[in-house]
Amino acid sequence: MPEQPSATSELEALRPARKDRVIDLVRAAGLDVSDWSNSSRGEAGAATNPKYCYEWVFVEAGNAIVLNLWHVLLAEDAEGRIVHRGNFREDAEIQYARGRGNPWGLRATRLDAALQAALRDDLAVRVILNAGVRRDRDDPDAEASKVELRTLDPEPWSIGAYDAATGKHLLIRGAAPPAFVDQFSIDSDPGGASVRSEQTGSVFVRNPKVREAVLKRSCGRCEHCDEPGFRRADGAIYLETHHIVPLHEGGPDLIGNVIALCPNDHREAHYGEAAAALRLRFIAIVAVA
Ligand SMILES: [Zn+2]
Structure with a gap:
């Protein structure tokens, strides 16, 4: 070694x-x-x-x-x-x-x-x-x-x-680790713009400032179920950012269209039977956040 x-x-x-x-x-x-x-x-x-x-x-x-x-x-x-x-x-x-x-x-x-x-x-x-x-x-x-x-x-x-x-x-x-991180903080270069393939195959660029603002707004708790995100080894709190109206449907990359979710709720929003109902719930949550 x-x-x-x-x-x-x-x-x-x-x-x-x-x-x-x-x-x-x-x-x-x-x-x-x-x-x-x-x-x-x-x-x-x-x-x-x-x-x-x-x-x-x-x-x-x-x-x-x-x-x-x-x-x-x-x-x-x-x-x-x-x-x-x-x-x-x-x-x-x-x-x-x-x-x-x-x-x-x-x-x-x-x-x-x-x-x-x-x-x-x-x-x-x-x-x-x-x-x-x-x-x-x-x-x-x-x-x-x-x-x-x-x-x-x-x-x-x-x-x-x-x-x-x-x-x-x-x-x-050394720079402080971000207090709140999401799935893109892990997948992308630190500090760089996050690019990731959607299910559709298209590539969308997400504004890291929007994700950061949403994570800050969440105070480290899932904005749907209120469960705290888990803590990573470096102390940062992990949640996933989710576009309520997906980017490939023309949803804007703005804080009013992004919600911080626990991984379970995030998967459900994509694959659950209740996905359509969840979308309406998320719109209501973000409207008053
Ligand atoms: Zn949740």
Whole structure:
């Protein structure tokens, strides 16, 4: 059997090997950095604009957050994932306890706020990895950290857990699995448009956004019998999306014509004696959903 790369070596491979400029990494993460040149030094001062270059997190509404994390604080968990566990709010409180106007406290507070914004607005999470001399949080006399190496992790991250009451977080390297999935999530490439052969032999392209919206509307329960979908190994809840008026009969690929069903009800809708009656029921259900 070929040797699988372990997460430990993956973690090692993630250690930054060069020092990129923060502005370049934030731009590479897809954020708008045009305001960085908005100082008396203009474009020439963009990379060293003090309003931005010392920050630990960058947030762009409707887009993404970019967090600065110390590579040395990453860990491999029991499931082989690369994770960052911590509590930015607690970090901030330790700093605030040492006096007002502490820039480290403010920066840590902004990290905590960014996690909340990412959760609330479903923002992408990107990570800049830092290596160097890390300031000891618990030593009040420690000198400022010195970042010696810094790169952007090409992989997106996700927030695995966040305790709103305490600020404790678990960040996981890799995109979050979709909370709800259907039969096309399994058959198609992740993220790609789903194409699948119907019984008629015709091929219809389904809008993944429509399926996603219907699965979200279902809250993980069959919209006909109200039974919860089963849980897949990755934690996602499985239901099947069904076009009430089939695409080959000219039914539209819109949320008003799609219902999330448990596999049993879905088969019955296609093959059951009650198929025609079910269609009418589904139309009524979706009309009030
Ligand atoms: Zn059902």
